[in-house]
Amino acid sequence: MREATTSPAARRSGRARGSAYPSWFYLPAAIVYGVLFLFPTIASLFFSLTRWTLFEAEFIGLANFEQFFREPFLVKGLVNTLIYGVLTSGLKVVLGFLLGVLLTSQIIARGYLRSVLFFPVLVSTVGVGITFTVMMHPTTGVINETLALFGIKGPGWLTDPSLALISVALVDVWKGVGLATVIYIAGIVSIPQEYYEAARIDGANSWDSFWNITLPLAKPATVTVIILSLIGGLRSFDLIWAMTKGGPGFTSDVVASVIYKQYQAGFYGLSTAGNVVLFILVAAIIVPLSGFLNRQGDEP
Structure with a gap:
């Protein structure tokens, strides 16, 4: 008898109980995503x-991919891409975590330091690249001139084939570590203070609290920083192009700069195939890594 008297509105409410919004609410986002x-x-x-x-457009099948993989400097670009991605993401994780711990402690001018650290994230990447290109000049750059005051001969940061890629990676870290720090700050301040109070009652010192509370409970923030920074590193182009254009020679070329050089030469189909290859490369690394890190983060 109760089922027979149930109103249509109640039945619709029961069917929609799994979602807080009607299905058509998702339509604008779906349109933006599709476009x-x-x-x-x-x-x-x-x-x-x-x-x-x-x-x-003339259909030629997989010929562009075959030609792309015959590109003489592709292997070098792939290796450099992996080195650049791992180096930048690793340094952002380590420095971001340490700075996050520092800037959530009771230090003087904590808010001001947070603002200063985040400021490089807001600056144009090309502007940062041009500025550091001038600063890293082997003879007139401010970095080598400062080293010369202490009797140290500065290297060719962007002209030495063995240092160019690493130098750009360090600039990338300087620019991006502020975002990693903000993510870690959010993760650390969300840890309940009751854990630290219980640890102090049990006689734990600062190192014990850091190792057994802060480090493991900040794991979600670590996963986020690893994924975001690794995606950015593998896809990096603008900073490398602004500072070295893949040089000297091809020693700091990454996959994205190889693709751009093909586009500059007028090989549009070939450069498009390179973009597809880069998309597959990033997805092949990030998707399983994200699944692995999230499984690890769910473990007790």
Whole structure:
């Protein structure tokens, strides 16, 4: 009898109980996602199989991919991409965590220091690249001139083939560590203070609290920083191009700069195939890594 008297509104409410909003609320986001991501992705896959210009496209199958993998400096670019991604993400994780711990402690001018540390994130990447290119000049740069005051001969930061990629990576870390620190600050301040109070009652010192409370409970922030910084490192282009353009020679080329050079030469289909390869490379690294890190983070 109760089922027969249930109103249509109540039945609709019961069916929709799994979601707080009607399904059509998701339509604007779906449209934006389709226009800005799905359509460009599908278009890139199509044009990677063609030899195209602005006015025509000729289907050539996998020829662009075959030619891309015969690119003489592709292997060097792949190796540099992996080195750059791992180096920048690793340093951002370590420095971001240490700075996050420091800036959540009771130090003087904590708010001001947070603002100063985050400021480089807001600055244009190209502007940062041009500024550090001047500062790292082997003879007139302020860095080597400062070292000369102490009797130290500064290296060619961007002209030495063995240092160019590392030098750009360090600038990338300087620019991006502020965002990693903010993520860690949010993660650390969300840890309940009751854990630290209980540890102090049990006789734990600062190191014990750091090692057994802060470090493990900040794991979600660590996962976020690793994923975001590694994606950024593997896809990096603008800072490298602004500082070295892949030089000296091809020693600091990454996959993205190889793709851009092909585009500059007018090989549009080839450069599009390179973008697809870069997308697959990033996805092949990030998706399993994200799953692994999230499983580790869920473990007690």
